[in-house]
Amino acid sequence: MRPDKLSNYRGRFAPSPSGLLHFGSLIAALASYLDAKHNNGQWLVRIEDIDPPREQAGAGIEILNTLESYGLHWDEDVLYQSQQSALYHEVLAQLAEQKLSYYCRCTRAQIKAIGGIYQGHCRALSQPAHASAIRVINTVGISQYNDVIQNQVTCNAELAQEDFIVLRKDGLFAYQLAVVVDDIYQNITHVIRGCDLLEPTARQLSFYQILQHKAPQFGHFPIAATSQGFKLSKQNNAPAIDKNNPIPSLFSALVFLGQQPPNELQTASVDELLTWAIGHWSITGVPKSQEIIL
Ligand SMILES: [Zn+2]
Structure with missing residues (x-):
């Protein structure tokens, strides 16, 4: 690795295995992945499986399989919160x-x-x-606090x-507890996630200080909502993204994140699309609204 390529950036995607990946969680995976890779960083995956009553059997492995078929390959071993x-x-x-x-x-x-x-x-x-x-x-x-996407956030x-x-x-x-302890454990430097977590971030920043540990930088992209105003989530049965047809969802996710992908990418391979997206990633292009209705 050339010295100018060295980066301490460590980002992560941390889904809970309460269901399959839907468009909202794909945006979270993609935004955190692109920000890490654009900054020559590491991108880790952590499965937040500490709430067994809300989990769905086999969802963890399905999430990982879907990430792979979407070309979102993680660095280092997957961390399971149930092991922590x-x-x-x-x-x-x-x-x-x-x-x-x-x-x-x-x-x-x-x-x-x-x-x-x-x-x-x-x-x-x-x-x-x-x-x-x-x-x-x-x-x-x-x-x-200062947010790399939303700028000043007041809770x-x-x-x-x-x-x-x-x-x-x-x-x-x-x-x-689990999220802050694990972000410290994994030396996470940047957390890119949805605006539904703006308020928990304030608590987590307090918790970092209580634990006398430097906090990562946070950035919150708008959450995807249905026309009825509901956040796309596993709890309200957002449809799973198609594991076997990644390009349409990846393309739509790039549009959602304000990245203006050229139309040719709609017929590109996953690798071509992600290479373009990493190279052109612009965190300032991500909309500053807290919610976008699909
Ligand atoms: Zn009490």
């Missing part, structure tokens, strides 16, 4: 030792009754009660200051 429990427990123990976390037994209904923002009611609770969650003492409360300050859950009442690791 020991590390998550280590971080939970470290937080407890530093007195930065506490047990909480409040119900969703109780929090809703006080306006929906958790007010630290259980901070003084020293003993774990039956079915307790664990919350982090949010000493940071970041509510504004609800009250929500950003909330003590957030790191271990759920049902004993499952919370998304905020």
Whole structure:
């Protein structure tokens, strides 16, 4: 590798195996892949399989097969969050030792009754009660940050200051814990993902500070929504993309991401299309709206 090609960039795509890849998740895979490859970086894939009740048997392997047939080849081994429990427990123990976390037994209904923002009611609770969650003492409360696509992002300050859950009442690791611990573990430097995660990013930035670790750079592209205004997601049964016919979906995803692919690419091979897309990738071309109706 020539010295001018060296890059510390490490990006990732982190799907949960709750269903097959649909157009919305293809956009996430493609945007993170192109930004990494355009910057001579590494692109990793992590399967976020820490919520078994929401998972679909065989979806993880199907997602990987689809990425391969779309030419989105990852660097390094795939990381499975289900294999990371020991590390998550280590971080939970470290937080407890530093007195930065506490047990909480409040119900969703109780929090809703006080306006929906958790007010630290259980901070003084020293003993774990039956079915307790664990919350982090949010000493940071970041509510504004710089985004490589959206520029300045401002989130609800009250929500950003909330003590957030790191271990759920049902004993499952919370998304905020797993995602930040794994991004640190994998030395991720750039996270490119959808605008539905603008608010969680503020919490995650706070969490990086609490853990005294440098945060990656974040960029949020608009989410794809249906004409009824619903986000394309596995939960609302967005159709899976065709594993055997990648070009139409890849082309549409490039258009969605504001990359203006030439029409000839509609009859190109996957390799030709991706080579063009890597070379021409423009993060500033990505629309700054939070949602685009398909
Ligand atoms: Zn509580």
